[in-house]
Amino acid sequence: DAKTTQPPSMDCAEGRAANLPCNHSTISGNEYVYWYRQIHSQGPQYIIHGLKNNETNEMASLIITEDRKSSTLILPHATLRDTAVYYCIVRVGPGVGSARQLTFGSGTQLTVLP
Amino acid sequence: GAVVSQHPSRVICKSGTSVKIECRSLDFQATTMFWYRQFPKQSLMLMATSNEGSKATYEQGVEKDKFLINHASLTLSTLTVTSAHPEDSSFYICSARVVGLAGGREQFFGPGTRLTVL
Numbered sequence: 001d002a003k004t005t006q007p008p009s010m011d012c013a014e015g016r017a018a019n020l021p022c023n024h025s026t027i028s029g030n031e032y033v034y035w036y037r038q039i040h041s042q043g044p045q046y047i048i049h050g051l052k053n054n055e056t057n058e059m060a061s062l063i064i065t066e067d068r069k070s071s072t073l074i075l076p077h078a079t080l081r082d083t084a085v086y087y088c089i090v091r092v093g094p095g096v097g098s099a100r101q102l103t104f105g106s107g108t109q110l111t112v113l114p
Numbered sequence: 115g116a117v118v119s120q121h122p123s124r125v126i127c128k129s130g131t132s133v134k135i136e137c138r139s140l141d142f143q144a145t146t147m148f149w150y151r152q153f154p155k156q157s158l159m160l161m162a163t164s165n166e167g168s169k170a171t172y173e174q175g176v177e178k179d180k181f182l183i184n185h186a187s188l189t190l191s192t193l194t195v196t197s198a199h200p201e202d203s204s205f206y207i208c209s210a211r212v213v214g215l216a217g218g219r220e221q222f223f224g225p226g227t228r229l230t231v232l
Binding site: 043103 | 224
């Protein structure tokens with residue numbers, strides 16, 4: 001799986017958009033970008049994933065650059081409950097690669113400030 | 115849907131005792147379950163991968179005789195920490211994988227088990 005690089009920490013004001021960057025310059029053509037988050041002392045929670053098109057769901061938006069070497073997770077209106085470690089993971093897509101696990105990097109600690 | 119539970123959520127034990135942690139997929143059958151360990155202020159590290167009815171595959175550096183994994187059914191996997199020592203104190207998290215779920219989201223994580231060995 002391709003390696004990812006994320007800033008170790010970020011702050012965001014409550015109610016503002018949180019933009020979390022991720023670099024994955026060695027991503028392969030069949031690899032997806034997944035985002036998970038982990039609130040303190042809880043299990044990781046899936047947020048969103050995508051291949052090359054921008055994606056949006058009820059939690060967030062995922063913007064992937066045209067060359068796919070980087071992406072940005074956007075939380076449009078951050079709340080205090082969005083304070084968590086956010087993990088960007090690159091791996092082969094759904095159903096591919098048998099029982100491939102998720103490999104977690106160090107992630108970005110997002111702190112939403114009141 | 116797709117809920118994974120873990121039991122217990124928190125356990126404190128004496129050094130030398132064994133502790134069993136259960137991971138259950140509540141509303142789906144999991145083809146594969148993964149066990150992760152997370153030390154304070156660190157990321158999740160994969161310990162082992164287990165498939166129902168077969169032996170678990172352990173990551174390098176993880177002692178299979180110390181961390182016994184049993185995956186007896188498609189909804190239950192157990193991790194037993196044998197002869198636990200203080201250095202085994204950690205946050206243990208399981209995840210369950212289901213194939214073919216609409217939307218491509220395949221892995222679902224449990225809430226974790228905090229193990230403290232005194």
